[in-house]
Amino acid sequence: MKLSKRLRQIIAFVPHDAIPLDLGSDHGLIPLALIREGLVKRVFASDISLKCVAKIKKNTENYQDQVIAYQAAGLDSLPKDVNCLIMAGMGSFLMINILKAHRTSLSQFQTIIIDSHAEVPLIREYLNDNGFMIEDERGIIENSHFYEIIKFVPGKGTYDTDDVLIGPFIKNDAMYLRNMVQRLEGNLETLSLKMVPKNVIQDLKDKIRRYQKYASKRTN
Numbered sequence: 001m002k003l004s005k006r007l008r009q010i011i012a013f014v015p016h017d018a019i020p021l022d023l024g025s026d027h028g029l030i031p032l033a034l035i036r037e038g039l040v041k042r043v044f045a046s047d048i049s050l051k052c053v054a055k056i057k058k059n060t061e062n063y064q065d066q067v068i069a070y071q072a073a074g075l076d077s078l079p080k081d082v083n084c085l086i087m088a089g090m091g092s093f094l095m096i097n098i099l100k101a102h103r104t105s106l107s108q109f110q111t112i113i114i115d116s117h118a119e120v121p122l123i124r125e126y127l128n129d130n131g132f133m134i135e136d137e138r139g140i141i142e143n144s145h146f147y148e149i150i151k152f153v154p155g156k157g158t159y160d161t162d163d164v165l166i167g168p169f170i171k172n173d174a175m176y177l178r179n180m181v182q183r184l185e186g187n188l189e190t191l192s193l194k195m196v197p198k199n200v201i202q203d204l205k206d207k208i209r210r211y212q213k214y215a216s217k218r219t220n
């Protein structure tokens with residue numbers, strides 16, 4: 001099975017022999033890869049959609065004892081032995097709402113792996129305010145999409161505003177940042193042709209400046 005770079009990075013962050021829950025699993029490719037590659041012995045996969053749960057069951061039918069798929073909204077019906085949470089392919093607002101609804105359950109996770117497709121700084125901030133620090137993170141570019149995969153572990157990090165915006169590890173990835181600057185400059189060009197409020201343009205210019213500072217710092 002050829003996994004995308006994005007999914008490969010997510011599974012690379014799963015600790016050996018963890019008991020993960022892939023929340024919002026959709027196709028079940030993450031649990032399938034974890035089992036096939038022998039990285040974990042058992043994995044849970046949930047989705048709010050019954051259709052997706054059926055899809056996960058079909059895709060993992062050869063591993064029924066090891067991939068336990070179930071329908072649930074967010075962290076409802078969370079199995080007690082899960083110690084690693086994976087949330088990928090959703091935006092930070094949804095992820096934060098899911099976490100907020102079961103704040104007391106968060107202490108059961110030794111690892112939280114996040115691949116948020118929107119407003120990434122918000123999830124960095126939320127999880128750090130709620131007992132998790134960033135152990136590692138990677139910026140991945142695939143088919144012109146930018147993904148930031150973050151591994152959180154229990155603890156408290158000390159992050160400045162650039163750490164929250166760009167990422168404390170991604171800040172050192174000059175190649176990723178240079179590509180990000182190019183993309184943001186493209187966005188700026190597009191926005192400049194439209195009737196958007198001046199403060200939106202100014203915010204984007206500030207953001208580009210902050211990225212540029214790190215993009216030109218190191219070469220890798």
Ligand SMILES: C[S@@+](CC[C@H](N)C(=O)[O-])C[C@H]1O[C@@H](n2cnc3c(N)ncnc32)[C@H](O)[C@@H]1O
Pocket residue numbers: 023024025026027046047048049052072073074075087088089090094098
């Ligand atoms: C875009 S897919 C991402 C699939 C996979 N995680 C990935 O990264 O490739 C988002 C999935 O989240 C599910 N989802 C959305 N809201 C949810 C919620 N509140 N609880 C559980 N699953 C949810 C959707 O049904 C959908 O299957």
